[in-house]
Amino acid sequence: MTTQELIAQIHKKKSFLCVGLDVDTDKIPAHLLKEEDPVFAFNKAIIDATAEVTVAYKPNIAFYEAYGIPGWKALRKTIDYINENYPEIFTIADAKRGDIGNTAAMYARAFFEDLGFDSVTVAPYMGRDSVEPFLDFENKHTILLALTSNPGAFDFQTRDLDGKALYKRVLETSATWKNSSNLMYVVGATKAEYLREIRRIVPDSFLLVPGIGAQGGSLEEVCRYGMNENIGLLVNSARGIIYASGGTDFAEAARTEALKLQAAMTAFITE
Numbered sequence: 001m002t003t004q005e006l007i008a009q010i011h012k013k014k015s016f017l018c019v020g021l022d023v024d025t026d027k028i029p030a031h032l033l034k035e036e037d038p039v040f041a042f043n044k045a046i047i048d049a050t051a052e053v054t055v056a057y058k059p060n061i062a063f064y065e066a067y068g069i070p071g072w073k074a075l076r077k078t079i080d081y082i083n084e085n086y087p088e089i090f091t092i093a094d095a096k097r098g099d100i101g102n103t104a105a106m107y108a109r110a111f112f113e114d115l116g117f118d119s120v121t122v123a124p125y126m127g128r129d130s131v132e133p134f135l136d137f138e139n140k141h142t143i144l145l146a147l148t149s150n151p152g153a154f155d156f157q158t159r160d161l162d163g164k165a166l167y168k169r170v171l172e173t174s175a176t177w178k179n180s181s182n183l184m185y186v187v188g189a190t191k192a193e194y195l196r197e198i199r200r201i202v203p204d205s206f207l208l209v210p211g212i213g214a215q216g217g218s219l220e221e222v223c224r225y226g227m228n229e230n231i232g233l234l235v236n237s238a239r240g241i242i243y244a245s246g247g248t249d250f251a252e253a254a255r256t257e258a259l260k261l262q263a264a265m266t267a268f269i270t271e
């Protein structure tokens with residue numbers, strides 16, 4: 001998907017909501033456990049209930065790998081279901097990969113070619129040659145971790161490196177890499193006050209912003225400091241939406257939560 005197509009969808013739906021499909025079989029409604037593939041049954045219902053107001057879906061790969069082969073099959077069915085039924089929706093494989101070049105190229109093939117995701121999350125720690133193989137793919141997007149939502153972000157990311165915080169170095173240096181126009185960045189909603197500075201360094205890039213809902217980040221602050229003229233944000237919520245109810249009404253409850261977020265987002269979108 002091109003960035004222009006993503007922007008057009010945001011304006012059409014008046015939403016920049018990304019729903020995180022982080023499925024834990026201990027948390028999904030009990031009646032689904034009787035299904036042949038409970039994880040896919042859950043995802044399908046959540047997707048159908050929220051697609052109207054959602055511009056991106058982000059399955060976190062850990063929640064599928066944890067179930068072995070059935071988990072991987074559920075992931076494939078989920079991405080195929082989105083691509084077939086809602087091809088306009090941007091898809092993110094949240095895999096946080098990063099390795100030497102030839103290995104990175106295989107990760108890129110796995111998520112972009114084999115599974116058919118539009119984007120993948122990647123850690124910047126191993127540097128240029130670990131990220132450029134992802135950037136080679138046309139109309140595919142690499143979402144680099146810049147400033148993450150967790151407390152451990154302060155262990156390294158905000159530390160000084162030659163007079164500048166490491167996350168700022170990540171933003172500046174990655175912009176010099178080949179095909180850097182295919183980059184987006186992760187910035188946690190819990191660190192919204194940093195967004196103003198981040199926008200000075202990457203005014204045009206899309207930012208994936210997880211951490212509202214269960215982690216307590218503020219949508220309003222994210223919009224105030226992080227929005228650019230193309231909106232430039234994908235704000236993710238997983239648990240706050242998908243586990244809104246543990247009963248048979250789980251999909252309706254997820255829709256209600258998604259609608260609430262979309263309504264709040266609409267207020268920030270100007271034509």
Ligand SMILES: O=C(O)c1cc(=O)[nH]c(=O)n1[C@@H]1O[C@H](COP(=O)(O)O)[C@@H](O)[C@H]1O
Pocket residue numbers: 020022060094121147148149150186187188210211212213214215236237238239240
């Ligand atoms: O890359 C991510 O998406 C990510 C980065 C980050 O800094 N913080 C973060 O929470 N995430 C992911 O975003 C999702 C947040 O889920 P909820 O806290 O349930 O909304 C999880 O899949 C996390 O792995």
